[in-house]
Amino acid sequence: MSSFTLSPFQPATPSEASAELAIRVTDLFHKLQGALPLEAVLRRDEPLARRTTLRVGGPADIFSEPDSEHALITLLELASQLSVPVFVLGRGSNLLIRDGGIRGVVLSLAHTAFSAIEFNGALMQCGAGVRLKAIATEARRAGLTGLEFLEGIPGSLGGALRMNAGAMNAWTFDVVERLRYVTRAGEVQDVPAAEVGAVYRSCPVLRDSIAVGALLRGTPADADGIRERMETYSRKRWDSQPNQPSAGCTFKNPTPTLPAGRLIDELGLKGTRVGDAMVSDVHANFFVNLGHATARDVLGLIEQVRSRAREERGIELETEVEIVGEDLP
Ligand SMILES: Cc1cc2nc3c(=O)[nH]c(=O)nc-3n(C[C@H](O)[C@H](O)[C@H](O)COP(=O)(O)OP(=O)(O)OC[C@H]3O[C@@H](n4cnc5c(N)ncnc54)[C@H](O)[C@@H]3O)c2cc1C
Incomplete structure (x- = not known):
């Protein structure tokens, strides 16, 4: 589970530990109310089932959608100071959340601040909250091939980077040039994809860090060919899933x-x-x-x-x- 816990506390029993955590969670919520901008989403006891594609699971103690990298770092620093675990939720398409829910903070990058796509020639700078389907569609509109395989994967870029999601004989990291992420200590890193060491269905760096965006590369190509490939991939999914x-x-x-x-x-x-x-x-x-x-x-x-x-x-x-x-x- 990609959640970060730093626990200097040594409670005697599991029930003492959960009572102590509940106190720290309440403390954190009050601190976040004061520290996060009004535009950031911040809620208590947020139901999570509807935020997953499987539609099961209990609530998050605290749910937040930071509205900037700065707000994200503030949240991580405060959670770390209070030893409250943080879990990053994408579009919940690879998750089975247990019925009791998730203790601590569940954080989502669904805010528009993390949902932009900007083109620079064949390069696409994408926020981690962008839906994979939107990346494939925008690449098609821009006449770029290589990203068609993302069209039917119902996740966000952040989840696809963490999982090195793949389909139709391609992986997410095949098209990633650079990865931007924030460590649990709140440091921003922007590194070439080759340094990240992504493997089958995993990007180990993101076990402990949060992807905030990536630079993707497409290849200029004929628009009709791109459209045809996307339609073929989509048909394959509808026939087999x-x-x-x-x-x-x-x-x-x-x-x-x-x-x-x-x-x-x-x-x-x-x-x-x-x-x-x-x-x-x-x-x-x-x-x-x-x-x-x-x-x-x-x-x-x-x-x-x-x-x-x-x-x-x-x-x-x-x-x-x-x-x-x-x-x-
Ligand atoms: C109908 C269907 C079809 C699918 N087809 C495919 C397929 O063809 N290929 C494939 O690989 N998968 C497939 N999946 C699984 C899923 O869509 C992918 O694994 C996807 O990449 C998950 O993205 P998400 O945003 O939903 O992540 P989530 O499910 O929300 O999270 C998955 C993991 O990523 C972590 N995470 C999320 N965002 C970030 C972030 N910003 N930084 C760091 N970690 C993060 C979470 O903490 C969690 O550990 C399918 C799922 C469904 C329901």
Whole structure:
């Protein structure tokens, strides 16, 4: 979980620890009320389910959308001083938030301050809050190829950088020239992508830091060809993925030649249900919410599929979806 905790406190029991954290959270909220500009969003006990594509999960103690890099740094510094954990939420399309929600601060870069796209020839400077679909669409309008694969990934640039999201044989870091991020200590870094060391579905630097933007590179190309590729990619998705709420692929592929979806299908698990969570009958690696699923339902389904893969094929499945937050008491 990309949350930052610095804890000099040594409470004796878990319940003492959570009572102490609750006091620090309240203290932090009051300090943030005084320190953040009015334009920044700041709320308590914010429901998070509707901020995820799976539509499950409990509330955030504090929810904030800073309206500038300066406000973001102020928030990080105050949270760090009070040892309150901070979790960064993108568009919630790779997350399973537990039913008890997330303790501490959940921070989102959805404010317009982090949603700009600026062109300089074939280069695009994009804020971390920009939707991937908007990047693909704007690149098409500008006659730039190479970013079409982003069109159907329902995340923000920040989430795609953290996950090194990929599709159609391309990865996010294939098109990143520079990454701008803020460390937990509030320092701004702007580094060439080659120095970041992104790997399959992960950018390790962003485990502990917050991406605020990136410089992306496209290649000038014929507009009709770009449009055709985007339409082909979009059709492929509509034909192969369910349209109910989900968090995309639940598990990483166990090997490059064995997609997790095929394995789950071969185990005969399509359509398996726990409560309102179901293994999709369109794509077995997508677990869908039929309407009233809880995180507990989805976690139960994940465990069922995992144990069948272990027992019947000796394969240990690892989740691609990130599981965060706390269970209900
Ligand atoms: C229908 C569907 C289809 C999908 N298809 C694909 C696909 O083809 N390929 C693919 O790779 N994924 C796919 N996904 C998964 C998901 O869309 C990607 O992983 C996406 O990059 C997540 O972005 P997000 O903004 O939603 O991040 P979130 O889900 O909100 O967060 C994911 C992680 O990124 C971190 N994070 C978010 N913003 C930042 C930031 N600014 N700085 C640092 N860390 C940050 C979070 O803390 C968390 O650890 C799909 C999901 C769905 C629901």
